[in-house]
Amino acid sequence: MIQHVPAASEIVAREEAPAASGRRWQEEMTDLVTDPAELVKLLGLDPEQLPAALRAADGFALRVPRPYLRRMRPGDPRDPLLLQVLPGAPELEPAAGFTSDPLAEAQANPVPGVVHKYRGRLLLIAAGQCAINCRYCFRREFPYSDNHLTRSQWQGALDYIRAQDELREVILSGGDPLVLNDRQLARLVEELAAVPHLDKLRLHTRLPVVAPSRVTDELVTWLTGSRLRPVLVLHCNHAREIDDEVRAALRKLRAAGVTLLNQAVLLRGVNDSVAALSALGEALFASGVLPYYLHQLDRVRGAAHFEVDDGTARDLVRGLRESLPGYLVPRLVREIPGERSKTPI
Ligand SMILES: *Cc1c(COP(=O)(O)O)cnc(C)c1O
Numbered sequence: 001m002i003q004h005v006p007a008a009s010e011i012v013a014r015e016e017a018p019a020a021s022g023r024r025w026q027e028e029m030t031d032l033v034t035d036p037a038e039l040v041k042l043l044g045l046d047p048e049q050l051p052a053a054l055r056a057a058d059g060f061a062l063r064v065p066r067p068y069l070r071r072m073r074p075g076d077p078r079d080p081l082l083l084q085v086l087p088g089a090p091e092l093e094p095a096a097g098f099t100s101d102p103l104a105e106a107q108a109n110p111v112p113g114v115v116h117k118y119r120g121r122l123l124l125i126a127a128g129q130c131a132i133n134c135r136y137c138f139r140r141e142f143p144y145s146d147n148h149l150t151r152s153q154w155q156g157a158l159d160y161i162r163a164q165d166e167l168r169e170v171i172l173s174g175g176d177p178l179v180l181n182d183r184q185l186a187r188l189v190e191e192l193a194a195v196p197h198l199d200k201l202r203l204h205t206r207l208p209v210v211a212p213s214r215v216t217d218e219l220v221t222w223l224t225g226s227r228l229r230p231v232l233v234l235h236c237n238h239a240r241e242i243d244d245e246v247r248a249a250l251r252k253l254r255a256a257g258v259t260l261l262n263q264a265v266l267l268r269g270v271n272d273s274v275a276a277l278s279a280l281g282e283a284l285f286a287s288g289v290l291p292y293y294l295h296q297l298d299r300v301r302g303a304a305h306f307e308v309d310d311g312t313a314r315d316l317v318r319g320l321r322e323s324l325p326g327y328l329v330p331r332l333v334r335e336i337p338g339e340r341s342k343t344p345i
């Protein structure tokens with residue numbers, strides 16, 4: 001049942017005049033929607049959803065930046081952007097095989113802040129937080145508090161990186177590394193660029209999508225200003241996540257020489273159709289981004305209702321291959337603990 005449907009202007013009301021570069025995103029990060037009641041009200045959703053939303057948000061908080069919220073369709077409980085962030089009753093139902101650490105990352109955590117599973121590259125958990133909380137996230141139960149790095153732990157992580165001379169690439173991950181400020185990141189990149197065996201710097205981030213004002217001039221400077229070749233792997237699941245502001249942010253990165261790739265998660269009810277996935281591929285390409293991975297969901301507790309079975313997933317990718325140029329067809333993969341790379345399906 002559709003309740004009060006707010007005018008777009010009500011949702012937009014909190015948008016500030018464009019502030020100085022570097023200010024606005026920080027304000028957006030302190031002005032996230034975290035109260036399910038506010039989300040329900042802003043989007044004119046059925047308040048009957050609220051008790052379950054509150055219960056589910058107890059285990060994994062609601063977090064959504066307003067620029068992302070503004071792309072949702074008011075009054076539509078099936079909106080593909082809303083479904084990614086709205087806590088709900090299905091999360092609370094136990095499902096066999098869905099656990100708290102589906103990727104066994106606890107075992108690949110050699111020093112705090114480092115997840116090293118694959119040869120030649122590792123994840124540096126640069127930040128324990130994200131700008132958005134995605135309900136299907138495999139890190140929803142990740143022990144971030146143990147990975148919130150103190151100064152000496154940072155040094156420990158860097159020492160580990162320096163000692164691994166097979167390593168070519170450090171992947172700044174999280175959480176979302178771009179919740180750190182540009183000064184912190186510039187300093188970190190400087191330290192990484194001083195490690196002789198590294199030649200690439202990769203970011204895994206959703207921030208340019210959910211709060212595109214994060215793509216500041218300072219960010220472009222530290223990302224492209226060292227000897228490390230910059231790669232940014234975006235996380236975008238639906239074409240409607242890309243609006244003019246996101247497109248402009250991505251084009252700015254592209255123009256500065258950043259290789260832009262996208263990883264999406266295949267999600268039931270969000271993007272599990274050939275139409276949705278081709279629209280995503282085209283929208284990414286229009287912004288200078290190539291599809292990289294289409295992930296099968298990690299089987300984390302609370303996310304079972306998003307799962308798409310492998311047969312359906314394969315059919316979808318076959319359909320994509322028939323409707324898109326080959327370079328816009330992502331690789332369908334799953335992460336299997338103990339494997340030395342993502343596993344193609
Ligand atoms: C996904 C992942 C990577 C990167 O894998 P690529 O196939 O190079 O994109 C690196 N380390 C970990 C732990 C990962 O999960």
Ligand code: SF4
Binds near residue numbers: 129138139206235
């Ligand atoms: S790690 Fe990625 S998928 Fe998980 S909550 Fe953060 S942005 Fe969303």
